[in-house]
Amino acid sequence: MGSHNMKIEEARRDYIESLAETMEMYGLSPSMGRLYGIMLFQDEPMTLDQMMDLTGMSKTSMSTGVRALSRLKLVHKKWQKGVRKDLYEAEHDQVSSFVEFFCGMWEQEIELNQRALARTEKNLNRLLADESTSPEDAQKLEADLKRLSHAKQYYHWLRNLVDVFESGEIFNHVPVPKEAD
Missing domain, CATH: 1.10.10.10 (Winged helix-like DNA-binding domain superfamily/Winged helix DNA-binding domain)
Known part of the structure; x- marks a missing residue:
């Protein structure tokens, strides 16, 4: 060389x-x-x-x-x-790579955690409905369900973010600078 x-x-x-x-x-x-x-x-x-x-x-x-x-x-x-x-x-095209990479990661996160959220919510509600659950435990379960509600809001927001990136709408808000000729 x-x-x-x-x-x-x-x-x-x-x-x-x-x-x-x-x-x-x-x-x-x-x-x-x-x-x-x-x-x-x-x-x-x-x-x-x-x-x-x-x-x-x-x-x-x-x-x-x-x-x-x-x-x-x-x-x-x-x-x-x-x-x-x-x-x-x-x-x-690093912008395209960024969108592909992060949307893929966010999609995986949403899918993985929404399934887990649904299972956890089902189990917490089953315990809450159980007659043998003490009032103190019922209070804990209600607090946990509220936390899960916040998590579900986050994944709804993240789904919207992915949609904004995949549709290209993000570039209306954050345009990609044009390369100088």
Whole structure:
């Protein structure tokens, strides 16, 4: 690698490392962030072998990282005539990636917790209706049901937030800055 190319790689390093830290903040491995960052600066789709050369990662961890980034819609498989190996390209639209990632996470949170809320509410109401429940315990159960009511309001709000993001309405309130030509 020439001296000029080394300087270019060094200039990119800060942003690539910040992506690694960011990915870690969201529960992903720093190596996935580095891989995404490296791919983000590439002009052409890359094979796993090319990614291995740039990252120094093993083929197994590279493949695992690419699959995880693909699930998150941060990396896409590309087809190119005459190329037999799989090619991958980073998603350059970070706003779109943000919406995909967070809406997916929020959807999982809503689904998981609404099911648990319904089961818990059913069990608390059953205990409340039980004749053997003491007045003190009934008071605790009523307080718990009120807490669950607040939690249900939160998940209703979160559902509305997901809808605002998925519909694109959020951009009426928080527009994406236009890139200067």
